[in-house]
Amino acid sequence: MNIQRILFLRYSSVACFLVAISLLSGCSKQDPVSPTSVITPNPVGGGTPKLASPIPKTPPQIVYPSDNNPLDLTAEIELGRHLFFDKQLSVDGKVSCAGCHQPKSGFSDVSTFSRGMQGQMGSRNAPGLTNIAYNTIFTWDGRFPSLEKHAPGPIFNSVEMGNNFSVTQRDTTPSDYNSGPGPNDTLFLFARLDGTANLRSVHKADPNSKRVDINNVNYYTLMMKAWGTNVFSMDMIAKSIAAYERTFISTGSAFDQYNSGNENAISDDAKQGFQIFIDPMKGNCVSCHSGYNFTDQQFHNNGINGADGFVGNTTDIGRSTITKNKADNYKFKTPTLRNVALTGPWMHDGRFENDNSGGSAELSLESLIQRNYNRKTGPITGQDPLVRPLGLTGQEVAYVAEFLMTLTDYQFAKPATFTSPWSN
Numbered sequence: 364m365n366i367q368r369i370l371f372l373r374y375s376s377v378a379c380f381l382v383a384i385s386l387l388s389g390c391s392k393q394d395p396v397s398p399t400s401v402i403t404p405n406p407v408g409g410g411t412p413k414l415a416s417p418i419p420k421t422p423p424q425i426v427y428p429s430d431n432n433p434l435d436l437t438a439e440i441e442l443g444r445h446l447f448f449d450k451q452l453s454v455d456g457k458v459s460c461a462g463c464h465q466p467k468s469g470f471s472d473v474s475t476f477s478r479g480m481q482g483q484m485g486s487r488n489a490p491g492l493t494n495i496a497y498n499t500i501f502t503w504d505g506r507f508p509s510l511e512k513h514a515p516g517p518i519f520n521s522v523e524m525g526n527n528f529s530v531t532q533r534d535t536t537p538s539d540y541n542s543g544p545g546p547n548d549t550l551f552l553f554a555r556l557d558g559t560a561n562l563r564s565v566h567k568a569d570p571n572s573k574r575v576d577i578n579n580v581n582y583y584t585l586m587m588k589a590w591g592t593n594v595f596s597m598d599m600i601a602k603s604i605a606a607y608e609r610t611f612i613s614t615g616s617a618f619d620q621y622n623s624g625n626e627n628a629i630s631d632d633a634k635q636g637f638q639i640f641i642d643p644m645k646g647n648c649v650s651c652h653s654g655y656n657f658t659d660q661q662f663h664n665n666g667i668n669g670a671d672g673f674v675g676n677t678t679d680i681g682r683s684t685i686t687k688n689k690a691d692n693y694k695f696k697t698p699t700l701r702n703v704a705l706t707g708p709w710m711h712d713g714r715f716e717n718d719n720s721g722g723s724a725e726l727s728l729e730s731l732i733q734r735n736y737n738r739k740t741g742p743i744t745g746q747d748p749l750v751r752p753l754g755l756t757g758q759e760v761a762y763v764a765e766f767l768m769t770l771t772d773y774q775f776a777k778p779a780t781f782t783s784p785w786s787n
């Protein structure tokens with residue numbers, strides 16, 4: 364991902380914002396997806412009609428919150444990168460964001476449940492962060508409305524990075540973390556970042572700090588460049604991490620090339636799989652996995668508690684944890700399917716493992732579709748009516764899995780900015 368593109372996206376989003384004000388239409392919304400696909404005659408085969416792709420060819424605009432306004436965006440992103448890969452963000456100095464969101468796995472975790480501070484185990488699978496810039500609601504149950512609001516979440520979460528050890532003076536919850544100086548956990552965090560873990564009074568980055576990255580750069584330099592100040596604050600940390608996360612852009616999968624008109628970019632089997640995926644009378648997958656990012660950003664019960672081979676796990680009630688509405692029980696946010704071949708284990712609790720036939724993601728995805736979406740057993744209580752018995756043949760299920768494989772962007776994890784700037 365080059366910075367010019369980010370800047371372009373950023374400035375075009377500003378333009379979009381201005382247009383939006385006059386038109387009263389929000390740019391942050393996902394691209395609209397037509398409810399019924401247009402049927403066009405198949406130009407090649409003649410016989411079977413082909414459904415036109417409802418997936419937009421170009422990505423949506425990235426919307427930056429108006430108060431995330433650094434001195435220098437490139438420098439802010441670089442500061443965010445340093446924070447994202449920095450293990451000193453956790454109390455035991457062992458857990459970075461990247462530890463649970465590994466770039467080569469589409470920024471997801473290959474473990475079912477991620478290990479956080481002092482090896483503690485969470486209860487949800489770390490989702491991939493591909494194209495997270497286009498999302499408007501975050502975590503499986505949607506408890507955060509922006510990347511800025513989300514970033515302190517893991518930092519102060521006791522099983523993730525654990526910066527909430529002092530119960531009497533805690534700045535614990537993401538909504539009321541203390542961004543100013545004071546005798547609290549946040550200050551201890553700043554001190555660790557600046558290389559003086561035993562001091563609990565640091566609120567300014569030291570120009571002479573010996574805690575430097577592989578290029579000999581310390582937080583003082585990074586912060587001055589990005590924000591023009593050396594005063595640490597949680598706001599600065601959250602905004603910089605969010606700006607970095609907005610660079611996790613994927614637009615170059617084989618599917619994208621096909622969707623833009625290159626008929627040779629994917630196999631005929633994958634094309635058939637895509638047709639099944641978008642056909643309301645067949646897979647109907649696109650009714651939820653919609654838009655550029657293959658998610659409607661809504662919450663659904665996709666029936667996983669009735670999936671073949673699983674005893675219903677009903678401890679995590681999903682969206683209703685937030686809404687307190689029983690009708691939202693067991694609903695989870697529709698995940699993106701971009702880079703899905705890299706993000707297993709799948710579903711909010713990682714119950715579908717990538718463990719079939721020596722770890723073939725394609726066979727594992729085939730098994731997921733078969734056991735969850737193409738199963739013979741009827742819908743379970745609360746299951747979304749859009750997930751209905753499909754009656755696909757084994758061959759058709761394999762086509763869909765082959766299509767899902769074309770959503771992998773092999774260039775995605777390549778940029779040097781997706782590697783750690785720290786030596787350990």
Ligand code: HEC
Pocket residue numbers: 447452458459460461462463464477478479480485487488489490491492495498500501502503504510513514517518522523524604608
């Ligand atoms: C111990 C593992 C762990 C660490 C460390 C961690 N995460 Fe996560 N992350 C998760 C899990 C698990 C979820 C899903 C949480 C949920 O749905 O309740 C998640 C969710 C997210 C999401 C929401 C994704 C979506 O699609 O809604 C973002 C963004 C994210 N993490 C970014 C970060 C950042 C930035 C950091 C570092 C400040 C971080 N994570 C640290 C495990 C981790």
Ligand code: HEC
Pocket residue numbers: 640646647648649650651652662663664665667695696697698699700703706708709710711712728731732736747749750763
């Ligand atoms: C009613 C909406 C809905 C429909 C229709 C739907 N899905 Fe899903 N899908 C979801 C939700 C919600 C999840 C996450 C559920 C969870 O984690 O508990 C999900 C998860 C997935 C995952 C796992 C992704 C990951 O990163 O963990 C795959 C793969 C998937 N769906 C493929 C499909 C396919 C293929 C179809 C069509 C046969 C389909 N979905 C139809 C809502 C839907």
